[in-house]
């Protein structure tokens with residue numbers, strides 16, 4: 159067996175060195191640098207790359223489809239305008255046995271928020287469970303508070319109920335899933 163490619167499955171399964179975070183069998187999340195890494199795209203058999211950023215396109219690889227969602231990472235950006243479009247696209251790629259990589263610049267806010275919307279719509283997960291799951295796959299996720307508000311509205315639209323709410327904190331308005339950690343931060 160070719161030693162380099164033989165080593166990939168073990169090397170890339172480790173979360174700490176695995177550039178693309180695996181969210182479902184057909185959805186991965188990463189930062190912009192990893193999204194341009196041919197070896198990582200190849201190793202995870204990515205067929206569609208969804209780029210949620212506004213910077214200038216750098217690399218395109220043949221046989222991969224590219225989708226561009228031009229959104230900045232600010233609380234007032236209307237990411238929710240793209241919740242259905244992106245979730246539907248990830249779902250259709252999945253139905254065609256493909257795999258989607260969703261990325262923004264850091265793989266922390268924009269792309270993570272879109273993952274949460276997808277998991278709610280197509281995996282019937284509550285927002286709270288979707289967040290717990292994605293965070294377990296990629297501990298650095300942290301959608302901005304405007305995106306949280308949009309996700310909370312989306313959860314209500316889908317399920318008629320909410321599992322996350324915005325609360326006041328010493329750091330301003332935060333989703334209640336961050337309450338514990340903010341309490342600890344303030345304590346130190």
Ligand SMILES: *[C@@H]1O[C@H](CO)[C@@H](O)[C@H](O)[C@H]1NC(C)=O
Pocket residue numbers: 175176177178189190191192264
């Ligand atoms: C992007 O992700 C790769 C792979 O996980 C990592 O090695 C790199 O440090 C990250 N870059 C930034 C700027 O976060």
Ligand SMILES: *[C@@H]1O[C@H](CO)[C@@H](O)[C@H](O)[C@H]1NC(C)=O
Pocket residue numbers: 190191193194209210211212213214215216217226
């Ligand atoms: C994402 O899209 C932006 C805007 O078109 C582009 O500048 C950037 O290079 C793309 N990033 C990646 C990692 O492909």
